[in-house]
Amino acid sequence: MEKSNGLRVIMFPLPLQGCLNPMIQLAKILHSRGFSITVIHTRFNAPKASSHPLFTFLEIPDGLSEAEEKNPDVNLTITLLNQRCVSPFRDTLTKLLQPADSETEGAKERITCLIDDTQWIFTQSLAKSLNLPRLVVSASNVSFFLGHFSIPQLRPLTYLPLQDSEKDDPVEEFPPLRKKDIYRLLDGESETLDALLNLIYKTTKASSGLIFVSCSEELDHDALIQARQDFQVPIFAIGPSHNRFTASSTSLLAPDETCIPWLDKQEDKSVIYVSFGSVATIKESELLEVAWGLRNSEQPFLWVVRVGAVVGAEWIEAIPEELMERLKEKGKVVKWAPQQDVLKHRAIGGYLSHNGWNSTAESISEGVPMICLPFVWDQMLNARFVCEKWMVGLHLENRIERNEIDRAIRCLLLEAEGEAIRERMKLLKEKVGASLEENGSAYRSLEDLVDQIKSF
Ligand code: UDP
The missing domain is CATH 3.40.50.2000 (Glycogen Phosphorylase B;)
Incomplete structure (x- = not known):
């Protein structure tokens, strides 16, 4: 554990188990590298603050009703959260960024950036208006992240019945999926998803960097190269963070x-x-x-x-x-x-x-x-x-x-x-x-990420 470096990172996880785990694990990694951590989180699926006594947790209201919390349509939940968290998140973040009174602990620290999920689409413009760099975490692998932007274009395909002879045909825009996978993937997904995807694309492009919690250099190399070309922002593939810290403390x-x-x-x-x-x-x-x-x-x-x-x-x-x-x-x-x-x-x-x-x-x-x-x-x-x-x-x-x-x-x-x-x-x-060991690709990528955060 490195001693405090005087920098604080604000993290804002999406409240789903699969997104919460990598985000809190990344927080633990950054904390071990000397950063102080503030986690802003929704009331829905709130992380257990008592499991992470060294972080500061700030809860914001998310406006989800009990019925909405139980709705199995995850994309709808994400859309609602993106509408209802705007002002509470803005108020909390703005307050955090106000110059601290020189007597308080916070006065010695500088808030260096916001790290949140690619699916928080309202935070990019807010962070920009506050002059705060924003890094985004994708909880999927690189191939899916790239391919899922072709969904609006692929949607018309699924309006026609799928012939047996074409079920296993590859889908060029979304490799290595087959046609039958696209039908299943889009089953029940409404067109409101397309607008969400469009905003995820734009706000990721406008961000200060994209983080994959995967050894993408080894597992998904071509897609990683493609992503670097498409997004033109620094991309970090830091490896699965559970190798460094277990997720049990983030279990809901x-x-x-x-x-x-x-x-x-x-x-x-x-x-x-x-x-x-x-x-x-x-x-x-x-x-x-x-x-x-x-x-x-x-x-x-x-x-x-x-x-x-x-x-x-x-x-x-x-x-x-x-x-x-x-x-x-x-x-x-x-x-x-x-x-x-x-x-x-x-x-x-x-x-x-x-x-x-x-x-x-x-x-x-x-x-x-x-x-x-x-x-x-x-x-x-x-x-x-x-x-x-x-x-x-x-x-x-x-x-x-x-x-x-x-x-x-x-x-x-x-x-x-x-x-x-x-x-x-x-x-x-x-x-x-090997990728996670000293001088492996994920190891180096994590070092680059730490340097980038310090440089903001
Ligand atoms: N998990 C767990 N106990 C279980 C089932 C799952 O701790 O009984 C954890 C698992 O280790 C993983 C996460 O929950 O970290 C599930 O995330 P994943 O992306 O695999 O799937 P999702 O839940 O998002 O569909």
């Missing part, structure tokens, strides 16, 4: 700590970990297919079913008692897991994943091969990277069916194909690990 739900002692009792690389992240939902019928798939595979499993993840149900009560008894013989079902510690555990042999970017990066960092079951948004692209570019996983192609799940688990844990996937994953893990 309480992790079930009995997972680890349970894993301690299992054989090496024998357990399949199942989790679909903090947002994805499934139907009761799909819950049952996963349950039967796990049971029939006869492999040990650790399965996270979030409260609220099964549409119309409390939790897992749809699983008949008899099946539940059989599931308990081999596995454990929890409501939330300490995922990073789980993936690190020697007993984990594979991860049946929704392929959120954080989860995908965490799995690669621990060398855990995946079975991919993406639901929405960038999950679709991450799954294509896992299975087709890096070849470190098996794709279920949206078949939430017991036989498919059973077959994929056995293949990954017991068969030669699974062994080959595991070997490739080992190499990928080493590549990512």
Whole structure:
């Protein structure tokens, strides 16, 4: 930990688990490099201030009603937050920037910049008017970040029925997605998204720099070059920050700590970990297919079913008692897991994943091969990277069916194909690990970021 450098960074995370984790982890990194940290946050999904006693937390009202907080349409939530946080955020930031009275602690510090999410579209013009440099964090990988700006252009494609013969055709504007992925990605997304994307593009271009929490130099090199050309702002690919600090302190739900002692009792690389992240939902019928798939595979499993993840149900009560008894013989079902510690555990042999970017990066960092079951948004692209570019996983192609799940688990844990996937994953893990070591690309990029923040 470096001593205080007299500079303060203001951070404003988007209140979604997948965005909060990298932002707070970045705050921890910067704090360890001598920066003081102020986190401005919404009331909705507020981070736990008591877990970070060295940061200053300032809550702003976000105007979301209880019903709006529960709405599963994430893009709508983001749009509403962008409308309703404008004045409370402006008031809080303006107050922070007022010259401090010379008697107070703050007088010795200079606020150097604002770091927030690319999806906070109202903050760029505000920061500019206050003469405060703004850096933005993208919680996706570079290929998705670049490709998602082509959505308005691709939308008309989905007005026509998709022919079987063209399902697997590549989509040039959004590689490596296939046509069928675009249909799923846009399913239920209204045209209001297009205006949001247009503003994300413009405000990112006007920002003072773009941060990816990924080893993009190694994992997504061509897209990184393209992004540098398109945006013409400094781009930092600092690596997945959980390698430096774990995310458990940023978890919005309480992790079930009995997972680890349970894993301690299992054989090496024998357990399949199942989790679909903090947002994805499934139907009761799909819950049952996963349950039967796990049971029939006869492999040990650790399965996270979030409260609220099964549409119309409390939790897992749809699983008949008899099946539940059989599931308990081999596995454990929890409501939330300490995922990073789980993936690190020697007993984990594979991860049946929704392929959120954080989860995908965490799995690669621990060398855990995946079975991919993406639901929405960038999950679709991450799954294509896992299975087709890096070849470190098996794709279920949206078949939430017991036989498919059973077959994929056995293949990954017991068969030669699974062994080959595991070997490739080992190499990928080493590549990512080297990037984070001294003089690796992510290491250097983080140094550049720290220098940039000091130079503002
Ligand atoms: N996570 C966790 N416990 C769980 C499930 C998920 O701690 O039981 C964490 C996981 O480690 C990751 C984050 O929640 O850091 C999920 O982010 P991701 O981008 O993978 O998916 P999202 O939730 O945004 O769909």
